[in-house]
Amino acid sequence: MSLVGSYVALSKPLAATFPVFLLAWMRFGIGGVAMLHWLKKPAGEPPLDRRTMALLFLQSLLGNFLFTVCMIYGVSMTSATSAGVIMASIPAAVAVMSWLFLREQVAPRTWFSVVLAVVGILLFALSKTEHHAPASAAQAASGMADSAWLGYLLLLAASICEAAYSVIGKKLTGTLGPKRITSLINLWGFVLATPLGLHAARGFDFAAVEAGTWLLLLFYALAACVWTVWLWMTGLKAVPAAQGGIFTVLLPVSAALMGVLALGERFTGMQVLAFCIALASVVLATLPSRAARSAPEDLRS
Numbered sequence: 001m002s003l004v005g006s007y008v009a010l011s012k013p014l015a016a017t018f019p020v021f022l023l024a025w026m027r028f029g030i031g032g033v034a035m036l037h038w039l040k041k042p043a044g045e046p047p048l049d050r051r052t053m054a055l056l057f058l059q060s061l062l063g064n065f066l067f068t069v070c071m072i073y074g075v076s077m078t079s080a081t082s083a084g085v086i087m088a089s090i091p092a093a094v095a096v097m098s099w100l101f102l103r104e105q106v107a108p109r110t111w112f113s114v115v116l117a118v119v120g121i122l123l124f125a126l127s128k129t130e131h132h133a134p135a136s137a138a139q140a141a142s143g144m145a146d147s148a149w150l151g152y153l154l155l156l157a158a159s160i161c162e163a164a165y166s167v168i169g170k171k172l173t174g175t176l177g178p179k180r181i182t183s184l185i186n187l188w189g190f191v192l193a194t195p196l197g198l199h200a201a202r203g204f205d206f207a208a209v210e211a212g213t214w215l216l217l218l219f220y221a222l223a224a225c226v227w228t229v230w231l232w233m234t235g236l237k238a239v240p241a242a243q244g245g246i247f248t249v250l251l252p253v254s255a256a257l258m259g260v261l262a263l264g265e266r267f268t269g270m271q272v273l274a275f276c277i278a279l280a281s282v283v284l285a286t287l288p289s290r291a292a293r294s295a296p297e298d299l300r301s
Helices: 002-010 012-017 020-034 050-077 080-087 090-101 108-127 137-141 144-172 178-201 211-238 241-263 269-286 290-300
Strands: none
Touching: 012 020, 012 211, 020 050, 020 178, 020 211, 050 144, 050 178, 090 108, 090 144, 090 241, 108 269, 144 211, 144 241, 178 211
8 A cells, every 4th residue: 555655645736647548558558568477377377257257347347447536536536635535435435335345344343443544544634735716707607616525426436446445355365366467457457458458559749758758657556556456456465455544644745745755745843743643543453462462371371
């Protein structure tokens, strides 16, 4: 999640250069080339049945395709602060979904970690100072408020998509390896993005794109499609979905840190407090339980 936040912050120039669907299509294409050797079924892995194939498609549709579209368009209709506030619901959504659909027993400490994660990101988002140009009367009359509400709904949809992505990923790790899941959902993402990507590519001046932007696109594609997904699926194989969902708090945290380190933004005192609370939620969620601490003693006795 830290890497996700980092490449999200550094992908601003890409979104300003390429149309959204063209960027998504090229991202999945580059990732697919890098993971061709991961598509082959390992010897000890069962063949894909219809249920597994449906889950792979659903995970790619929600977590790869719809999350990206809803988030980008939602932010464009509202603000980064709105996105931060609504993204704070992701850990709670993952915990609830894992309880409902995976029948995981969510420990009280995990629920408390979820609350801390939500509070931390809410404080950060609400303390963020953004400067907006005043809206004219003509803009107000043209339905700016309705556009904002549509943006809020899109951001909420993006949060639900991200939560579902984590829960479905946990389900898939019971039968498939992390590398195979990563390559297969990327393949589905490429298929979904191809029609709109080809349409966006018509008339686009690729020759005008600078070499540095192409290098940034390469990093973005490898980070978004290969490294982060593989790391996330590997972690979910060993960690309950509800506990793993708390780590999504690191997405907005690392994005903001990258903004400070690379883009010259500044922290306020309230934002520092918010980050401490958010990171405390991760520490609390990952501390070994009392039963785990006593297990070695029991073995020795």
